[in-house]
Amino acid sequence: MHYLLLYLKKVFTVDVRALALMRIGIGFVILLDLGIRATDLEAHYANMGVLPLHVLFQYNWDPYFISLHAISGLWQVQAVLFLIAALFGFLLLIGYRTRLATIVSWFLLLSLQNRNLLIGQAGDDLLRMILFWAIFLPWGRFYSQDAKRANNLHPENLHFSAASAAFIVQIMLVYVCTALLKNSPEWHTTGTALYYALSLDQVLMPGGKLIYPYSGLLHFLTLSTYYIELYLPFVLLIPFYTSFFRLLVVGVLTGFHLGISVTLFVGLFYLINLVSFIGLLPAPALNWFDAKLLPHIQNLGYRLRRFSFNIKNPIQLRFNWQLPAARKAILIIVKEGFVISVLLYVIWWNFSNVPQINHPMPVSVRWPGMLLRVDQHWGMFAPEVFKDDGWYILEGVTATHKHIDLNRNGQPVTERKPESVVALFKNDRWRKYGENYLFVNNAFMRPYFCHYRLRIWNEAHRPEDKVSELQVIYMKERTLPNYQPVKPKREVLCTCSL
Incomplete structure (x- = not known):
């Protein structure tokens, strides 16, 4: 001992x-x-x-x-x-x-x-x-x-x-x-x-x-x-x-x-x-x-x-913990x-x-x-790396029947991959949210995100630029071995409207 x-x-x-x-x-x-x-x-x-x-x-x-x-x-x-x-x-x-x-x-x-x-x-x-x-x-x-x-x-x-x-x-x-x-x-x-x-x-x-x-x-x-x-x-x-x-x-x-x-x-x-x-x-x-x-x-x-300011009399908490x-x-x-x-x-x-x-x-x-909350699971890229990659398109239809991508600040919708997919996320919290959004067992998330993005877009834009319908689209790319090219597959995950 x-x-x-x-x-x-x-x-x-x-x-x-x-x-x-x-x-x-x-x-x-x-x-x-x-x-x-x-x-x-x-x-x-x-x-x-x-x-x-x-x-x-x-x-x-x-x-x-x-x-x-x-x-x-x-x-x-x-x-x-x-x-x-x-x-x-x-x-x-x-x-x-x-x-x-x-x-x-x-x-x-x-x-x-x-x-x-x-x-x-x-x-x-x-x-x-x-x-x-x-x-x-x-x-x-x-x-x-x-x-x-x-x-x-x-x-x-x-x-x-x-x-x-x-x-x-x-x-x-x-x-x-x-x-x-x-x-x-x-x-x-x-x-x-x-x-x-x-x-x-x-x-x-x-x-x-x-x-x-x-x-x-x-x-x-x-x-x-x-x-x-x-x-x-x-x-x-x-x-x-x-x-x-x-x-x-x-x-x-x-x-x-x-x-x-x-x-x-x-x-x-x-x-x-x-x-x-x-x-x-x-x-x-x-x-x-x-x-x-x-x-x-x-x-x-x-x-x-x-x-700096000189605080002469700071508030101090005093306890007598002598045991x-x-x-x-x-x-x-x-x-x-x-x-x-x-x-x-x-x-x-x-x-x-x-x-x-x-x-x-x-x-x-x-x-x-x-x-x-001492629970923990250190499954970073485990047991294997996620193979389904891709990017989001938030396709909205305006009052003037334009199809715009809310994920790219209202630019015309295109299925071409952006130069930087990472740049589409405001921060890593949104990236993680987007990752969880894909899973079937998290399907309950989908309409709330769709309605939230629809609402905040309409609150920030003029009547002619407001969106009446929104589709959350995922352009999925399944990673193949040895740098093989892959064609993205369009998947509509959610649709919502006013």
Whole structure:
């Protein structure tokens, strides 16, 4: 038992300064995510949008979900909740009342994501899980307002607990499980997965266009991706030269996600992963940061404060949480036990999904996962890459009998593929919505999107340009092997009218 504890401390100890930098990054990501989502307050979160509350509860709701955002279908209520979330996201970023800010930010993120699962992606799950584990981590001990108020000149740098182990295991699960889920030959035998992924014009970025013609390179990158995801995370469990191996993992995965960011349109997925890696940085990297970069950052902060308002009497929340030592020890034991229990549950949840084990989690024990939203499925391009590609045409008929494409700002309808399919999407939330729109089991979505686009077009245009009928058309291209040309097939997914 003694040697096991020494091993666990060796591989699962984290530098609190790394956690603090990750906290700052997570706070920034929360604010950025809210900013992007706020541009679609009505469309994605109000009854006048694409998913009214009665539709959400009928088709896309779990009885154990919790969501403040589902208490009202008014966009104004959503705006208030967004502002509250932004406030606590900012408090998290600066490290003011960090634990409270973490708990509220996690809860409001959970609430927001539950309101509309049709626009969610894997990065949302990771962001939610990082915030959950961080509730039990001391990531406000450095580089924070809390640290200034504590006036502790020599805080402890290293931290080992069930939560630090859970954080590292969570990072490992993302990659190991996505590799196990990629059990089709295109990932580990034929090596054609990246060819198919870059054939999807809906996610193709300029970097992807650049490497797409080179089949040999795509074959190499496919196999590299699979084996990096499957084996590299286990390097974090090596109990010697841990600083070197942590830097190796962070460096490789950082390059991996930067490569994804320039080749595939994945929204904030790559950024959330990059921020999560900061928490893995070992002490030597943080020592370098403190010696070389921190003084310049502090100097910049001092200069900015010279031009800021001086708030002499800020509102401060004061609580007296002093507990007897015995009671404090009991609370620590309860906390550690709870975190270990949730971690084991999360591991069970993840591995019950992989085909190699083929042991699904019983429905009767899934409710805690849905309640706390520690449910997760890392099926990125798994088990195989989606082959049905294409683009949307929103064909509207005006009062003057013109056929215009609302998806291209009212230009005449054409079935010619646009130069950039990605450019047709306002953001990655709409791209994900468009992907879910195709599935037959999501057919309930279709009329609400059609009526929403019809309404907002008519509200913004003159009577002669208003549309009386709208067809949602998908020009489907089934990707074929070896760069074979394919003729798009026109599919009418929905028709609506005034």
